[in-house]
Amino acid sequence: MSKKPNRTKSVPLTFYVTEADSRRIHQKAEACGVSLTQYLTDCAVGKEIVRIDALSEFTKALKAQGNNLNQLTTLANMGRITAVNVREACALYADIQRSLKALLERTV
Numbered sequence: 158m159s160k161k162p163n164r165t166k167s168v169p170l171t172f173y174v175t176e177a178d179s180r181r182i183h184q185k186a187e188a189c190g191v192s193l194t195q196y197l198t199d200c201a202v203g204k205e206i207v208r209i210d211a212l213s214e215f216t217k218a219l220k221a222q223g224n225n226l227n228q229l230t231t232l233a234n235m236g237r238i239t240a241v242n243v244r245e246a247c248a249l250y251a252d253i254q255r256s257l258k259a260l261l262e263r264t265v
Contacts, residue, residue: 166194215257222249 174182186196189208198204225246232238 209260211260215253215260218249218253222246222253 182197183193186193189196191199229238229241233241
C-alpha cells in the first residue's frame with residue numbers, strides 16, 4: 158500500500174490587496190463554490206477553475222428520474238406491476254445526456 162502525500166496546509170502566506178480587490182477575490186471564490194484558500198491556490202498554481210451553473214438543473218432532473226425508477230422498481234418487486242413502458246424514461250435520459258454533453262463541450 159503506497160503512502161499518500163502530505164497535503165496539510167502548514168505554511169501561511171500573507172499578502173496585501175485593496176479592499177475592492179479583496180471583495181472581488183472573495184466573490185469569485187464564492188461564485189466557484191470553493192474556499193478562499195482553495196481558490197487562491199488553484200489560481201496561483203495555474204489550475205483551471207470552471208463553474209457550470211446549469212449543473213444544478215441537471216442534478217434535479219436526474220434525481221427526479223432516479224426517484225421514478227426506484228418507485229417503478231419497488232412496485233415491480235412488490236408484484237403490483239408486471240410490465241412498464243420505459244421508452245419515455247429512456248428518451249428523457251438521452252435528452253439529459255445530450256444537453257449535458259453540449260454544455261460541457263461549450264464550457265471546456
